[in-house]
Amino acid sequence: MNGQVPGAQPHLIPPPVPVTTTTSSGNLLQEWPKIGLTLIHEFISPAEEQEMITAFHAISPLNSADAKKRISQHFGHHFDYTTFGIDESKHSPVPSYIMNFLDRLPVDTEGKERGRKPDQFTVQYYPPGAGIPPHVDTHSMFGEALYSLSFGSGVPMIFRMSGENEARKLRLPKRSLQEPVGADGKPVEEKGNKVDGVAVHPAWELMLPARSLLVMRGASRYGYTHGIRPRKTDVVDGTTVRRDGRYSITMRSIRRGKEIGCDCLFPGVCDARVRQEQEARERLRQCERVETQ
Numbered sequence: 369m370n371g372q373v374p375g376a377q378p379h380l381i382p383p384p385v386p387v388t389t390t391t392s393s394g395n396l397l398q399e400w401p402k403i404g405l406t407l408i409h410e411f412i413s414p415a416e417e418q419e420m421i422t423a424f425h426a427i428s429p430l431n432s433a434d435a436k437k438r439i440s441q442h443f444g445h446h447f448d449y450t451t452f453g454i455d456e457s458k459h460s461p462v463p464s465y466i467m468n469f470l471d472r473l474p475v476d477t478e479g480k481e482r483g484r485k486p487d488q489f490t491v492q493y494y495p496p497g498a499g500i501p502p503h504v505d506t507h508s509m510f511g512e513a514l515y516s517l518s519f520g521s522g523v524p525m526i527f528r529m530s531g532e533n534e535a536r537k538l539r540l541p542k543r544s545l546q547e548p549v550g551a552d553g554k555p556v557e558e559k560g561n562k563v564d565g566v567a568v569h570p571a572w573e574l575m576l577p578a579r580s581l582l583v584m585r586g587a588s589r590y591g592y593t594h595g596i597r598p599r600k601t602d603v604v605d606g607t608t609v610r611r612d613g614r615y616s617i618t619m620r621s622i623r624r625g626k627e628i629g630c631d632c633l634f635p636g637v638c639d640a641r642v643r644q645e646q647e648a649r650e651r652l653r654q655c656e657r658v659e660t661q
């Protein structure tokens with residue numbers, strides 16, 4: 369055995385070994401400092417988890433008609449992708465079950481995003497077997513830290529360093545810059561180490577247990593795609609387990625005015641860089657037009 373989990377996809381590699389400590393409240397804390405990834409176990413209590421599930425279905429009752437669809441609820445500020453700004457007329461009050469843990473979120477303690485808390489919340493229900501295609505969240509419009517709280521059931525998240533394929537997709541003509549890279553509704557073919565004939569980096573799966581909080585910064589936020597494979601069962605510690613309904617709260621902070629932009633180390637999947645490339649091409653076209661007149 370070379371560290372491979374029986375039944376795991378052969379091209380998946382185990383996640384790098386994390387730095388493991390405990391939080392001040394005694395919960396397991398796993399960190400992958402090189403890529404800016406943190407996983408805090410038992411971030412919420414089972415009682416809080418139950419309250420969240422009840423509150424979610426008070427708004428979106430489960431019925432058999434949409435039992436197989438992902439359900440989303442949005443709270444806080446709404447970002448208007450046509451004006452590139454906050455639509456102040458659309459603010460949905462943030463439910464108390466989110467407000468209750470907001471002060472416990474680990475926020476930056478230094479740097480330009482010091483103390484910054486999320487102000488946009490997407491709560492989602494994934495029926496058993498549902499997934500989300502691998503994608504990179506838009507860089508320029510949101511603060512660096514992305515938070516994802518899992519509850520109801522655990523699920524493995526797939527991470528992979530983005531490559532040529534994602535860069536090419538982001539530069540397709542007519543593509544909306546705001547759409548997450550790869551999230552075109554079409555599952556990315558991940559067999560072997562090639563996608564559409566283009567070599568990709570190996571992927572690794574990280575189990576996100578129920579009640580855990582994932583925080584993505586740095587490379588894991590800007591350079592890696594993350595997604596969830598649609599499948600009915602997962603292999604956890606060598607045992608096949610059925611996937612139950614899983615809920616998540618994705619939390620972001622919206623950038624305003626001059627904050628919008630990005631100078632990350634991953635220009636291939638950076639929407640700010642793509643916009644600069646388009647503007648440079650447009651300037652060149654205008655110069656050429658003037659010269660031929």
Ligand SMILES: [Zn+2]
Pocket residue numbers: 507508590630631632633634635637638639640
């Ligand atoms: Zn960027």
